Amino acid sequence: MTRILVFSDIHANLTALEAVLEDAGRVDAYWFLGDLVGYGPQPNECVECVRALPNLLAVMGNHDAAVLGKMPLGWFNAEARNMIVWTQSQLSPQNLAFLAQLPEKIITESVSLVHGSIRKPITEYVVSDSIALASMALMETPFAFVGHSHHPLCWQSEDTKTIQFCKGQNGKKVGMKPKAIFNPGSVGQPRDGDPRAAYALYTPEEHLWEWRRVEYNISQTQNLMLNMGLSPYNALRLAVGK
Ligand code: ZN
Numbered sequence: 001m002t003r004i005l006v007f008s009d010i011h012a013n014l015t016a017l018e019a020v021l022e023d024a025g026r027v028d029a030y031w032f033l034g035d036l037v038g039y040g041p042q043p044n045e046c047v048e049c050v051r052a053l054p055n056l057l058a059v060m061g062n063h064d065a066a067v068l069g070k071m072p073l074g075w076f077n078a079e080a081r082n083m084i085v086w087t088q089s090q091l092s093p094q095n096l097a098f099l100a101q102l103p104e105k106i107i108t109e110s111v112s113l114v115h116g117s118i119r120k121p122i123t124e125y126v127v128s129d130s131i132a133l134a135s136m137a138l139m140e141t142p143f144a145f146v147g148h149s150h151h152p153l154c155w156q157s158e159d160t161k162t163i164q165f166c167k168g169q170n171g172k173k174v175g176m177k178p179k180a181i182f183n184p185g186s187v188g189q190p191r192d193g194d195p196r197a198a199y200a201l202y203t204p205e206e207h208l209w210e211w212r213r214v215e216y217n218i219s220q221t222q223n224l225m226l227n228m229g230l231s232p233y234n235a236l237r238l239a240v241g242k
Contacts (some may be wrong), residue, residue, distance in 0.1 A: 001074070001203050001205055001206070002028045002029070002203060002205060003024075003026070003027045003028055003063060003201055003202075003203060004025040004027060004028060004029045004030070004031055004201065004203070004204065005020075005021075005024045005029070005030050005188050005199060005200075005201060006031045006033070006127070006145055006182075006184045006199065006202050006209075007020060007032055007033070007062065007184055007199040007200070008031070008032065008033035008034060008035065008061075008115070008146075008147025008148070008183070008184055008185070008187065008202040009033070009034070009035040009045050009061070009073075009147050009148070009150050009166055009185075009186035009187060009188060010032075010035065010036050010037075010040075010050070010186075010187045010188045010190060010191045011036075011037065011038050011040045011063065011186070011188035012036070012037045012038065012039060012041060012042050012043040012045075012046050012087065012098055012188065013039075013040040013041075013044050013046070013187065013188025013197075013221050013238075014040075014041075014042040014045045014049065014215050014221075015048075015187065015188050015217050015218075015221045016126045016188045016221065017046055017049060017187055017188065017197075018049070018216075018217070019197050019214050019216035019217075020187050020197050020214055020216075021049075021205060023199075023212065023214040024199065024201065024212070026093055027066075027201070028055060029054075029055035029056070029057070030050075030053040030054070030055060030056045030058075031056075031057045031058075031090065031113055031202070032050060032056065032057070032058040032059070032117030032144060033059060033061070033113060033114070033115055033147035033148075033184070033222075034058070034059045034060055034061025034062075034064060034102070034114075034122075034147055034148070034149070035061030035062065035063045035064060035115065035147065036050060036058075036061070036062030036063075036064055036099065036220030037063055037064060037067055037087045037091070037099070038061075038064075038066070038067070038080060038083050038084060038087060039063075039083050039188070039189055039231075039234050040071045040188050040189070040225070040234075041221065041225045041228055041230060042224065043090050043091055043092060043095070044091060045098040045178075046097050047091070047095040047098055047099065048095065048228070049110050051098050051157065052146055053093075053175075054091075057106050057108070058102055058104060059102055059103055059104060059105060059106055059113050059114055059115055059121070060099070060102035060103065060104055060115060060122065061115040061122070061147065061148065062075070062115065062123055063080070063087075064099045064102060064121050066084045066087050066121055067084055067087050067096075067099065068096065068099055068100055069125070070123070071123075071172035073085075075088065075123070076219055078232050079234055083231065083234065084231065086230065091169070093135065096159035096195070098101045099114050104121040104122055105118075105121045107140060107141060108141070109141075109204075110141050110142050110207075111141055111142075111143045111164040111202075111204075112139060112140065112141045112143070112144040112145070112203070113147055114142075114145075114146055115146065115147050115148050116146065116147075116148045117131065117134075117135045117148075118135035118136075118138045118139050118144055119129060119134055119135050119136040119138055120133075124148075125148055125149045126146050126148070126149065126155070126181055126183065127149050127151070127152075127153075129155065129163045129165060132155035132157075132163060132181050133155075133157065133160070133163055134151075135181060136155075136160065136163075136179045136181065137160070137203040139179055142144050142176075142178030142179055142180070142209075143176055143178065143179070143180050143181075143182070144179075144180070144181045145181075145182050145183070145184070145202075146181055146182070146183050147183060147186070149183060149185070149194070150185065150186035150189055150190060151167075151170070151183060151185060151191060151192045152168030152183060152184060152185035152192060152198050152200070152211045153165070153166070153167055153168060153169065153182075153183045154166050154168065154174060154180060154181060154182045154183065155180065155181045155211070156174075156176070156177050156180040157176055157177070157179055158178070158179075159178075160179075166234060167192075168183075168184075168198075168200070168211030168214035169194075169211060169213070170194075170196070170211065170212060171178055171198065171210070171211070171212070172210070172211050173208060173209065173210045174208075174209045174210075175206070175207060175208055175209075175214070176207040176208070176209050178209075180215075182200065182209055184198060184199050184211065185198025185199070185200075185211065185213075187199060188193065188221075189234075189237070189238065190241040191242055192239065193240070193241050193242060194213060194237060194241045194242060195218060195239055195240060195241035196213035196214055196215050196216070196218050196241070197213065197214050198211065198212070198213055199211075199212050199214075199222075200212060218238050218239055219239075221235075221238060222233065222235040222236070222238060222239070
């Protein structure tokens, strides 16, 4: 059986990323849904770690786009904006070049990968039934994997009118039925009240999805942020997963 690690929103939190990669163990491929950088203290290390993963598919997130100057900074709140400017000052030319070649959307055999939504791949949050249905109407594949909201969620609709919504939690498995939109949650800045790093495992032969959570050394990331003079707010929120 093929095991694919599906992960999103690392946000330069290397400690969380390493915990996820170790917890997932051996996988056949890595599908990353955007926002490698922004908020966290180790943007270069995170880009280098992801760049080196074998069988990697990766799309661009809104923070990645902003760091590249492809999105107006006014779209972001003050805390996020400051981190984007700081990240720009930190990233090596090679790591900026890696971010710059990320596509907005990748279509595999049966899955579309985007950061936001199928309708607006970089910016739209899939957070309601109506937004999910709008994206399903545009999907060229039975399934879409999205990030951006930092919440582990899914929507499934077998008839384009009714839709089932569910929230992910550690160890929860779902048999995917077309059409479906799945979000693995966030590696580096969870916002669903569970501070553990979030990811998912996808088994394409069975169309099986499993949400996973793993503890990581949150205070290590927080200390790095505070020692570098980065936002105390963004450091503190990691401990509560909000
Ligand atoms: Zn994000």
